[in-house]
Amino acid sequence: MNGRVGRLPGAPVAAGGEPVATVEAARQRGLALVLGPAGDDRALSLWDPAARALPLKVDFMGGRQGYRLAAERTRHERLVKALGKPQDGVDRVLDLTAGLGRDAALMAAAGFPVTLVERQPVLHALLADGLARAAGSELAARLTLLPVGEAAELTLPAGPWHGVYLDPMFPARGKSAAVKQDLQWLQTLCAYPDAAEEAALLARARGLGARRMVVKRPRKAPPLAGVAPHHSHEGKTVRFDVYGPV
């Protein structure tokens, strides 16, 4: 973790961070972020104790990303196109870098059952809380969060997998203020992978025997671990590199 995080009463101990009694105490201690229940729904949330920015929570049912999750819209998404169509009834996708679960939610809305892996304990706790609040929904039924852990080492459920998805951190320039803020907070929580880590992640992903592997990259970034994809789906700011069968 690059920045110190305060854990307020009501946040799970497993999320780590320094216990703090109040937001004001976190601010006085100069903590970069604070984790605790916020808002009417008391959702586990993350925010900057010294700024006015809105708390960040994982919201599978609505929020900013809600509009992208309508089933008829998801098929236009480049990520969904990159994943292709399931064959022979094999449709499960493994998201090895789940983060805030936005891409996982998109894949699940498109019909793929998605298994999520996240190694950063604060993000894992936010995902678990988001899933708990979405319990009973069709979307949540397609999302399975594994225990917190490193993708290259974690014991994974047996295949077969239709796809493996990777979206590791990469220095990027966001344009909208909202993107910037979420990215900034992710950067506070997560380190950028070095070459050895990128190679380990790619090796793990390729060893799973999935039909496709999709890697999200900023549009102009080199491919993950320098390994050229089979083809790419390019957008204005990001591209999805497709490898497969892997």
Ligand SMILES: C[S@@+](CC[C@H](N)C(=O)[O-])C[C@H]1O[C@@H](n2cnc3c(N)ncnc32)[C@H](O)[C@@H]1O
């Ligand atoms: C850019 S974010 C992913 C954002 C995500 N695609 C979304 O839609 O919210 C990258 C995430 O992957 C996680 N991560 C990176 N490498 C990992 C690894 N080797 N094992 C597990 N998690 C990893 C980081 O902790 C971070 O939360």
